[in-house]
Amino acid sequence: MSSIKLRAVVALSGLALVCAAQLARSEAAAPRKAAVPAKKAAAASKSAISAEFEKFRDIMEDASPAELFEAKGAELWKQKRGPKNASLEQCDLGLGPGVLKGAYVHLPRYFADADAVMDAERRIVYCMVTLQGFKEADLAKQPFSKGSHTPDPVSLVTYVAGQSRGMKIAAPQKHAKEREAYKIGEEIFNYRAGPWDFSCATCHGDDGLRIRTQDLPNLSSKKGAIAAFQGWPGYRMTGGLQHTLQWRLNDCFRQQRVPEPGYVSQTLSDLMTYLAVNANGQLYKGPGIKR
Numbered sequence: 001m002s003s004i005k006l007r008a009v010v011a012l013s014g015l016a017l018v019c020a021a022q023l024a025r026s027e028a029a030a031p032r033k034a035a036v037p038a039k040k041a042a043a044a045s046k047s048a049i050s051a052e053f054e055k056f057r058d059i060m061e062d063a064s065p066a067e068l069f070e071a072k073g074a075e076l077w078k079q080k081r082g083p084k085n086a087s088l089e090q091c092d093l094g095l096g097p098g099v100l101k102g103a104y105v106h107l108p109r110y111f112a113d114a115d116a117v118m119d120a121e122r123r124i125v126y127c128m129v130t131l132q133g134f135k136e137a138d139l140a141k142q143p144f145s146k147g148s149h150t151p152d153p154v155s156l157v158t159y160v161a162g163q164s165r166g167m168k169i170a171a172p173q174k175h176a177k178e179r180e181a182y183k184i185g186e187e188i189f190n191y192r193a194g195p196w197d198f199s200c201a202t203c204h205g206d207d208g209l210r211i212r213t214q215d216l217p218n219l220s221s222k223k224g225a226i227a228a229f230q231g232w233p234g235y236r237m238t239g240g241l242q243h244t245l246q247w248r249l250n251d252c253f254r255q256q257r258v259p260e261p262g263y264v265s266q267t268l269s270d271l272m273t274y275l276a277v278n279a280n281g282q283l284y285k286g287p288g289i290k291r
């Protein structure tokens, strides 16, 4: 990254913090308990804060902080690391060992060696375990970015996703297990549970839903499902951390008040299969920015 671009990133990160602080304030001011999605008035378009954020995102995505994590991921990918002192360069993300171009938009997919449908993060963790000798239990101890700590898989997924920038989403449905993953993902999406009897669909199954200032994408529709892809992995302005879709879904399980699934679990791969297949055919713009 050029130093000019780097400076732009730093400057814009400052801007992001201000914006995030404002968001946090406006959210803190809103009642915390009633996180029940409401249908916005027919005439109202996006919330004012969403519109403001869209403006920031347009500017920021030209010099996105996500690029820093992409660069870090590229380094990690090539380094000999772990108990086996190996790099990830032989990791097969579905298009052959070491093939990164387009791999992300063709995930989740079925992998015969693991006899499972895996999403990008799960597959990368699988490679870290099989090729480098890391222990999955260790990686699962603190899998999400927190404070100044960004777990290696987060940077690695960002790097891999960057290699599919500008490509069409094409999650396969050829293998029987891929079709099964979609079906189970769809069931999970619509399954109501927890103290409020919410499902993912309660918040993401209809057009025009909103919680407080946040517009909720309709992930069950072809048009809305792109929100599960676009900008992920992403630099989240609220909190200033880089996160993957694993984190996003995990946090939504938490919002749904149901137990959070295990890190890189089949449940998450199934849900991601549902979301990705719904978004098939649309263009992936690469790692980005989230509010």
Ligand code: HEC
Residues within 6 Å of the ligand: 035, 036, 037, 189, 198, 199, 200, 201, 202, 203, 204, 211, 214, 215, 216, 217, 219, 227, 228, 231, 248, 249, 252, 253, 255, 256, 271, 290, 291
């Ligand atoms: C109580 C409401 C609620 C429930 C239930 C819920 N979510 Fe969310 N979801 C949200 C909110 C709020 C956001 C953040 C929107 C934002 O940042 O603008 C979000 C964001 C997302 C995003 C990212 C969208 C984007 O534009 O980047 C995905 C994907 C997602 N949710 C999937 C799910 C899935 C899958 C489930 C079920 C396991 C679920 N959500 C359950 C409220 C919910």
